Amino acid sequence: AQKVTQAQTEISVVEKEDVTLDCVYETRDTTYYLFWYKQPPSGELVFLIRRNSFDEQNEISGRYSWNFQKSTSSFNFTITASQVVDSAVYFCALSEGVANAGKSTFGDGTTLTVKP
Amino acid sequence: GAVVSQHPSWVICKSGTSVKIECRSLDFQATTMFWYRQFPKQSLMLMATSNEGSKATYEQGVEKDKFLINHASLTLSTLTVTSAHPEDSSFYICSATYQSSYNSPLHFGNGTRLTVT
Numbered sequence: 001a002q003k004v005t006q007a008q009t010e011i012s013v014v015e016k017e018d019v020t021l022d023c024v025y026e027t028r029d030t031t032y033y034l035f036w037y038k039q040p041p042s043g044e045l046v047f048l049i050r051r052n053s054f055d056e057q058n059e060i061s062g063r064y065s066w067n068f069q070k071s072t073s074s075f076n077f078t079i080t081a082s083q084v085v086d087s088a089v090y091f092c093a094l095s096e097g098v099a100n101a102g103k104s105t106f107g108d109g110t111t112l113t114v115k116p
Numbered sequence: 117g118a119v120v121s122q123h124p125s126w127v128i129c130k131s132g133t134s135v136k137i138e139c140r141s142l143d144f145q146a147t148t149m150f151w152y153r154q155f156p157k158q159s160l161m162l163m164a165t166s167n168e169g170s171k172a173t174y175e176q177g178v179e180k181d182k183f184l185i186n187h188a189s190l191t192l193s194t195l196t197v198t199s200a201h202p203e204d205s206s207f208y209i210c211s212a213t214y215q216s217s218y219n220s221p222l223h224f225g226n227g228t229r230l231t232v233t
Binding site: 037045046091107108109 | 209
């Protein structure tokens, strides 16, 4: 069965610091997708990124970057020069196999607090 | 981008009554919708998968007679919490995908906060 572990329950940083959110996953499938979502205090979930298991290329989008390493089953998320608006709960999720189309297993989330 | 509308945003009901939550895909046809439940400071737990025109598939431990799901069209799925009790108080979130593919990102509604008194 699949599993997603976000070991960091809460992280607190000061504005402009860089911060990395860890995500470790377990799956028996060779084909799978990994996601990161942001949940601000208002509650809605915001899709940030999707990465398939065959593409280990790291990705950068503005202040966000993601490091995918199959060797360690990790998909870490880094926010550079953090801002107060980055304060939210961040979820890592895993979706595996065509038979489970669209179903995702979520980690427990990491609550990020960015202080001014 | 794809938009999923969930209504109501919050609802307070008395114990024993039923509550219906709607999930609509506004600019795409959602072949599959998912219902999640989130307790405070916890992760999202998948309750059921709703496919248009067929019965919902419930996750283990979810009472299908208590959480009725109807996916009558490609743009609407409803979750009815029947005979609600205080322990049903939670944040319910729906999501929808327009491709029957595991690589489709899920488009989430804004959630419904249910409080049962």
